[in-house]
Amino acid sequence: MTSVWDDLIGQSVTVEVLRTAAEAAAAITEGRAASPGAMTHAWLFTGPAGSGRSIAARALAAALQCTAADDLGCGHCAACRTVRAGTHPDVRMVVPEGLSISVGEMRSLVASAARLPSLGRWQIVVIEDADRLTEGAFNALLKVIEEPPSRTVFLLCAPSTHPDDVAVTIRSRCRVVPLRTPPIEAVAAVLRADGIGDELARWAAAAGQGHVGRARRLARDPEARDHRAAVLAIPASLTSLERCLSAADRLVAAAEAEASAITSRLDADETEALQTALGAGATGRGTATSVRGSVGVVRDLERRQRSRATRVQRDALDRALVDLAAFYRDVLLVQAGSAGPFAHPDFAEQVRTVAELVTPARALGRLDAVLACRLAIEQNVKLVIAVQAMTAALRLPA
């Protein structure tokens, strides 16, 4: 097993900060004098999607629990392995699948965070997607971050420190660790280490635009590649209003299909597991009583599943929109006479076509339209309405 720090790609500065923190933390647990300010009780990891926010949080969690004396975050002691696997008793992961984290969830989490660590080091709470906390949930969290139990550490992950993402009251009590977009070369190196050929690794790293997970998916999954190609073929094909509308329909339908492929199987399994737990389908005396009154529980699960389906669908569409945005960025690069690096080198021809048809100002307007569509989806606009407005704005001049 490699060290937990190796999971962090292209973030050498951050690794140094976290390593120092882990050493100071170890000093605190052993009652030695720690370097002041190196360790703190609340951390906020920020950075673009795919930069490894949650991985950084996990790495710090592992290093804090690590039992290796000289190499904290060794990656092979029991603590490191269990944190990586998500089974460490003192590390609580909050990974929202739905659209938000409710105040109820947060309250119960805060209650359990007040306990002393069971293995004697640190009680750690990792909140991935802290930007999905509701206002009430932020306030519940604020109370405990303000007056933290002595051995509890909160690790929050969010895209940025913008007040839209993280409440200012929380942000001001956290130490912010900004992560940078991993350089393409670093991502390609990771892919190569996974056993992917040099050329493919290089291409996937560029097409993934610094998103490690996305690059990996593109390198491995031919379906993801097809999907990307279909999305990137759109800008050059928008030569009539009708094509704009059908392109919008295709984008939304593809996102729906991708989401339902992921969620339908999960949903069925979960529902069945819940029914079994409630005793449905059992025979014998008293089975009818055990199922009675369980409709609410099942409905609750269905509500959560719907929320998750919405999120998965929006995430799928968002990936397509990120690709489109990068396409227009490439268009602008071509118009500026830049030699790259381009996000979509394999679509250079389409990029050039569009670059010749529109002025730089118009290309910038189109980039804005794509970003406006992302914002609209975040604002709960019906997907098809938001996307068709975007494709209509992307229409090429005749």
Next chain:
Amino acid sequence: MPSAADVQIEKPDDAPLTGPIVLLLGDEELLVSRAVERVVAAARAHDPDAEVTDRIGSSLDVAEFYEMLSPSLFGGRRVLVLRSAHELKAEQVTTLSTLLASPVDDVTVVIHHAGAVRGKAVLDLARKHKAPQLTCAKLTRPEERMDFVRGEVRRAGGTITADAAAALIDAVGSDLRELSSAAIQLVGDTDGRINAELVAAYHEGRAEVSGFAVADLAVAGDTGRALESLRWALSVGVPQVVIADALADGVRSVARVSGLGRANPNELAPRLGMPPWKVRRAQSQARGWSERGLRNALGCVAELNADVKGVAVDPDYALERAVLRLGRARQLR
């Protein structure tokens, strides 16, 4: 004397309503209660002391069925009204079926069935016994409502012109109870000859405006009337999101047909996934729209969708602004 619009009786029309079973089919509450009144009146005509039991069908237990449907010691006429009989449970239907197999002379069971697929067993049971059927279905078509209003006025001893009836429906809405009382009130307050002016004097405004009505006017370029019906729609409580969606749908329909010229709507319909009437209407609305205008309009309705979902401080204003912007977008060349 029942008028035609009172309760529409299907065949067997003249079957006596005093038989062992009468079936009421449909879920228009006013018509159901009127039909029940008719059956009770028929029973009372035979026996002024007839006993009437009016219950929600599924609330009766088996013993009660036996009690109600067995011969009485005292021999009076009885009417048992089973409301919402489509909700009867299987065992209740079985009991009912057993008891009805040997009907008692002076008992009439009124079975009220909402008319959907649900509770088919009880419907089959009534049909097996060739029960007379009174239709109490909801009036869906405008002509049916017009007939209803005319019938109500006639019952109250007046007459009403067609445009007056239409105006009354516009102003009062589609609730039959309200329509009925409005019609009777009009006859009572006047000499009984009701025309459109009279309706306008007593009733003002509109009870029901759908989001689609607003969208149709807005997309057709009639901004003034679109704004008027928008205000009405908001004042009668149509949700803003529904109106916004209707506007988006209207613009989208026009945008989809606009590039296709004057093709046959019936051929286009399956390709566009829209019903032919909608294609036809969108085609007529598409005249006057330029492509640039439509693109502008698509952006405008997308913005509106975000606005009514919490982005705008005042969603009502956002809707009005969107209607105005659609009007301007239509002028773009």
